[in-house]
Amino acid sequence: MIMEHRISLRETLAYGAIGLAVFFTVWSALVLSGVVPHTFLPLPTEIIGRFITLLTHTFAGATLPQHLLASLGRYLEGFLLAAAVGVPLGLLMGWFRWLDDILSPIFDGLRFIAPIAWVPFAALWFGTGFGGPIMIIFAGAFPPCLINAHRGARFVSPSLIEAASMLGTGHLRMIYEVLLPASLPSIVAGLRVSAGLGWQSLVGAELIVAANGIGYMMVQGQANVQTSTVMAGMMSIGLVGFGMDRLLRLAELTIGRRLGQPT
Amino acid sequence: MGSISFDNVGKVFGAGAGALVALEGITLTVADKEFVAIVGPSGCGKTTCLRMVAGFERPSSGNISVDGKLIVAPGPDRAVVFQQFALFPWKTVRGNIEMGLRNKNMSLAQRMPLVDAALKLMNLESHANAFPHQLSGGMQQRVAIARAYVLDPAVLLMDEPFGALDAQTRVVMQEELVRLARLNPRTVLFITHSVEEAVYLADRVAIMGRRHGRIKAIVDIKSVRLAEQWDQLERIEDVMEQESFVHLRSSIWKSLREEK
Numbered sequence: 001m002i003m004e005h006r007i008s009l010r011e012t013l014a015y016g017a018i019g020l021a022v023f024f025t026v027w028s029a030l031v032l033s034g035v036v037p038h039t040f041l042p043l044p045t046e047i048i049g050r051f052i053t054l055l056t057h058t059f060a061g062a063t064l065p066q067h068l069l070a071s072l073g074r075y076l077e078g079f080l081l082a083a084a085v086g087v088p089l090g091l092l093m094g095w096f097r098w099l100d101d102i103l104s105p106i107f108d109g110l111r112f113i114a115p116i117a118w119v120p121f122a123a124l125w126f127g128t129g130f131g132g133p134i135m136i137i138f139a140g141a142f143p144p145c146l147i148n149a150h151r152g153a154r155f156v157s158p159s160l161i162e163a164a165s166m167l168g169t170g171h172l173r174m175i176y177e178v179l180l181p182a183s184l185p186s187i188v189a190g191l192r193v194s195a196g197l198g199w200q201s202l203v204g205a206e207l208i209v210a211a212n213g214i215g216y217m218m219v220q221g222q223a224n225v226q227t228s229t230v231m232a233g234m235m236s237i238g239l240v241g242f243g244m245d246r247l248l249r250l251a252e253l254t255i256g257r258r259l260g261q262p263t
Numbered sequence: 264m265g266s267i268s269f270d271n272v273g274k275v276f277g278a279g280a281g282a283l284v285a286l287e288g289i290t291l292t293v294a295d296k297e298f299v300a301i302v303g304p305s306g307c308g309k310t311t312c313l314r315m316v317a318g319f320e321r322p323s324s325g326n327i328s329v330d331g332k333l334i335v336a337p338g339p340d341r342a343v344v345f346q347q348f349a350l351f352p353w354k355t356v357r358g359n360i361e362m363g364l365r366n367k368n369m370s371l372a373q374r375m376p377l378v379d380a381a382l383k384l385m386n387l388e389s390h391a392n393a394f395p396h397q398l399s400g401g402m403q404q405r406v407a408i409a410r411a412y413v414l415d416p417a418v419l420l421m422d423e424p425f426g427a428l429d430a431q432t433r434v435v436m437q438e439e440l441v442r443l444a445r446l447n448p449r450t451v452l453f454i455t456h457s458v459e460e461a462v463y464l465a466d467r468v469a470i471m472g473r474r475h476g477r478i479k480a481i482v483d484i485k486s487v488r489l490a491e492q493w494d495q496l497e498r499i500e501d502v503m504e505q506e507s508f509v510h511l512r513s514s515i516w517k518s519l520r521e522e523k
Binding site: 157159160162163164165166167168169170173177178181182184 | 317318319336337338339341342343345347349350351353362363365366367410414
């Protein structure tokens, strides 16, 4: 069994490497053959070079890590706000039917407005101020938090709810000690989706911020026709997003294991 | 204190053409400290009877009361032991048992001795800090029984509590329940499809038929048990070999069989 597992893991890695190698070879061939102009598509090595340069050299007023840090700060605020509102509200809607009936139509209408569609509205409200990007990240990150908490609470085994109610459990404790732990796997899965969507909304958010951040850096790169800077920015967004997703997946697995088999 | 009374209770699921009559004209009284078992085939409505006493469901007609009070909602005066245990998987054994006491706003100092006593009663002391999934089915059901007992409920409602256990564990738990009933008599409404289990445990057995959801007979066990001194016998198999036991079992069994 263990041998089999190792071999399949090795194969997975090998296939992954083949995929990446083909991708970068085709890319390089397109550039070197002149099919795609070099100005619009630099070589992969040039982008990595630019990425390394940006780690220590300032561009658009800051180094890449500083831009990233500014973005991450904004992102965390938007994301945490979305989680802090979305999860409790989702659980409440899962428990109180009337609240669900009141809020569902509003929410169902709003959630089809893509985060990027909030940009002009956020700009009107906050200008280039601090609230704009948070509002947009919130718009991206909020729905999965709410939906998964709501669904998790709805699908809690009825016998657990019956057991809790025959023990005389009140509303607050029911939500906090029964619905919340029972829907934790669903909530964490929602947080993972929400973290991804929030991070994806970030660049859109930063298009309206004129001071710093990874999105701002990329817009400045575009203005200077520095394709390698734009793409180095894209690369860092991808890397950070991937890292966060892995961390949250780990959290998801750990929680799943801690809870054991629900009876 | 704790008596249950069903007064001409009916239950209909659904409405209109698709409506299903689950129970009709159920009249039954369980006296204080009496152990009544309801036996019947699956789908006869026996579990619905228990769920209505628990307050999980409302009767469509008639009244159910405990100590003369009509039932409106679930509450800790009517503790339930479920077939599938329904323990909180994220709480330890102790956490599960003390949940009901915390709901009564008892302080830790008030709860501790009660929880310890319940753990001791069900021989769970060494598992107090274990999580349910670390325990066998039999142990999990002990926790569920301790969780119900610790509330000191007026009535105890047991819905096929040993139905999910293997045969050996089942026997141990049945003996255990008889031990508990002697130690600490309770008003119990016990649902089972096992005739043997009902005759072994109950003071009276109510037989439900498959059709119409009615109680077709109520058999008195207690008088036979006392007359034949079953309580002198330690093991369940000794009781089950008694001629009086065999006779009761087969007469109830026949009554159930006539249904088909």
